[in-house]
Amino acid sequence: MICLGVDLGTSGLKVALLDGDDLIATASRPLRVLRPHVGWSEQDPEDWWNALVACLDELQASEPAALAATAALGLSGQMHGATLLDARGQVLRPCILWNDGRSQAQCAELEARWPALRTVTGNPAMAGFTAPKLLWVREHEPELFERTALVLLPKAYLRWRLTGEAIEEMSDASGTLWLDVGARRWSADALAACGMAMNQMPRLVEGSAPAGEVRGEWVRRWGFARPPLVAGGAGDNAAGAVAVGAVHAGDAFVSLGTSGVLWATTARFAPNPDHAVHAFCHALPDTWHQMGVLLAAASSLTWWAQVTGHDEPALLAEAESAPPSAPCWFAPYLNGERTPHNDATVRGGFAGVDAGTTRADMTRAVLEGVGYALRDARDSLAAAGTKLAEADLIGGGARSALWAQWLADILNLPLHQVAHSELGCALGAARLARMAAGEGLGVARKPQRLRSFEPRPAEAERHGARHAQWRSLYPALKALPPAR
Structure with a gap:
């Protein structure tokens, strides 16, 4: 079956045209992030x-026959973004993104207004989530708030443009703080706490279910033989899980993308909000998951490459020569942090730098700092009762054998590089499209493992001690005044 997988990321949009899991062609376009103020992060939905x-x-233009035969289309998207539409379907303002920290004060307000929030949604209020963003709009842009007729997450906006239907699926809806995650339905109480109503929400479906079909004008433009079915799809991490076959309880992966994720599939709703562990619906029926989330994972290395003027492969090669116990540390809180701190205002930085510190030392510190933050997430999942035995690696950072080995040592966990990781979320979205078009859960099979990285006992012990020291960075950075 020929399907399209669309992955709407933060830094770019990718479309994969696949026959089953076999890639026919891909296309991608970059996206820019708007930062009008410190701590803000927005994009124009157009x-x-x-x-x-x-x-x-x-x-x-390149594959007209294959594109014409497309049976279904799946959508994956960056989560939490607040896309506000008026009654005519016009976008009211730039979308406030997942890594925007302006609504920290509204998080406390929301938890005070609705004490059952953590019990029903399974999560603490975080500035990255959608509901606090709407409280911020209500306070600072009241005229726009009053005109808001519909709130869509980023990929749901693309669906609305493709199909004319306002539909969302469970995994992405879980990140709004408006979903009763255990019951898999919108919560009227959650919406009321934000001064909103059920009619401002899209209809809910499962990610593997049909969710509209492509409108006639687009069928004609792209030459489809028949209108492709559009699947519910998934939030980016749930789509990644489908791509690596993490669809059964106990399956796990580590994602090193713009953000970082430590994922564990669960057979039930298993929240642990006090440790800032995300407990969300999976994109598949009767399945949930837990996540520890970092706001700046591979993007920390990207930032460092921009600062130094050296590309990432060169920095990675240089880092291998750095001594393993250089007294240089890095906290990757470039956009604040989620697990375990739930702190949108803390900022990252280097520590322990002296006159002898080299660029290679600092690059190693960046790589290790992301690893130590993932170890924090691992420990938070363990506190929630989830202990991982192994995990697959996905995301751009996962292509580095050096970083993969260091992560295996830091997490003390076997990690596996897998085939098709470059397709990631787009492959997961296409698989969900196949399910919506009638194929079963079996399409979400595990990919071939290309290389495994076993933790080295001596290195794991060394990193255990260094992680305990590294943890002192957060309270020191938290004590600094926030950037203005």
């Missing part, structure tokens, strides 16, 4: 749509 149109135009 840029998402223009990127999707450009990608499908490219595929129509």
